[in-house]
């Protein structure tokens with residue numbers, strides 16, 4: 001049987017302002033399924049967000065393929081597209097712009113349940129309450145608008161909006177990076193807890209090595225559009241095989257040692 005989501009040898013290039021070609025991905029392959037929690041690390045500009053956009057079908061690869069249940073994502077239509085949209089959910093980095101500022105958070109979380117699951121408003125409201133409870137979010141906050149809650153609270157609503165349709169794959173792009181460290185741990189636990197409870201897969205993209213290592217069983221390392229390493233998280237962190245990974249991990253160690261000296 002084919003994997004839920006399969007990226008095969010994709011390249012992606014963009015035209016720069018001066019019309020020159022920028023190569024964001026140079027032939028990357030990745031299989032994502034319900035039994036895998038994959039963290040993706042790499043410095044800024046290494047291609048992480050481009051890979052996420054291809055996984056979600058938000059952009060098409062220049063060459064190579066992205067398949068959902070064996071079907072090319074760019075060709076999905078009708079009910080197949082709805083299934084794809086429901087089963088592969090994104091929690092993005094910028095929650096302030098991903099919510100409509102004029103609608104309540106309840107409206108935002110309810111919408112995927114009515115649009116993708118075809119629930120009635122009453123059933124969707126009950127589902128909103130259930131998902132907020134599972135994330136230990138105070139239900140009364142749902143009646144507020146996105147600008148009337150903290151960044152950490154808004155992030156939890158972004159997670160609730162993704163989880164309400166019970167995705168099989170959760171894709172998180174820098175989902176906790178903007179949060180206070182004290183809130184980060186709780187949000188990471190919620191993300192990991194969902195994948196365990198629901199038997200769902202995870203793609204977790206971040207600059208932050210500790211957060212990514214915490215939620216993932218496997219770690220992929222991106223460098224200038226190449227996936228230079230993919231392996232079990234502990235192995236990649238403690239005995240990196242690629243010199244770039246070794247440098248990246250060492251840079252994080254030095255940074256956190258400096259930070260703890262300064263504290």
Ligand SMILES: Nc1ncnc2c1ncn2[C@@H]1O[C@H](COP(=O)(O)OP(=O)(O)OP(=O)(O)O)[C@@H](O)[C@H]1O
Pocket residue numbers: 014015016022023024042043044045046047048049050051207
């Ligand atoms: N729409 C676009 N137009 C032109 N160039 C782009 C576009 N999107 C990405 N790029 C370029 O592709 C490369 C990879 O970018 P990408 O955003 O995927 O990296 P990233 O690893 O996610 O970085 P960050 O961690 O800073 O978000 C970069 O050189 C970037 O400038």
